[in-house]
Amino acid sequence: MVEYSYLDLYFSRDTSREDARRVLTDHAEYGDWELYRLRRYPDGRRHVRLRRKIIRVVRTM
Template sequence: MEAAADYQYAPLRIPPGTSRSAAATMLSLQADTGGWELARLQLHPDGTRKVILRRRARLSYLPLPVI
């Protein structure tokens, strides 16, 4: 297994009312431009999505997620 210190994490909140396809597009853009991958996704009853992205710590020179 990989050590947690090998990764950098970024929490995001996607507001309610955002369609599933729009949320997927936003996350795929983050993956393409910043080297992020999906670590966890929580869908809350009000429609808010709480997302945790992660990437290798050695990629920290890449931009942080923008949503």
């Protein structure tokens, strides 16, 4: 069974699309996060949920 770790990010309506893209790109490149869900509310706020796999090491001996 694959387990995931989640990270929630919230952007206000004043955050530009370019700034939000830059933050998400940094998380993807340096933290191995992937986009799981993006919600955009009528007032312009954005809620982004990122996820990444949790790798468990299994002892072989």
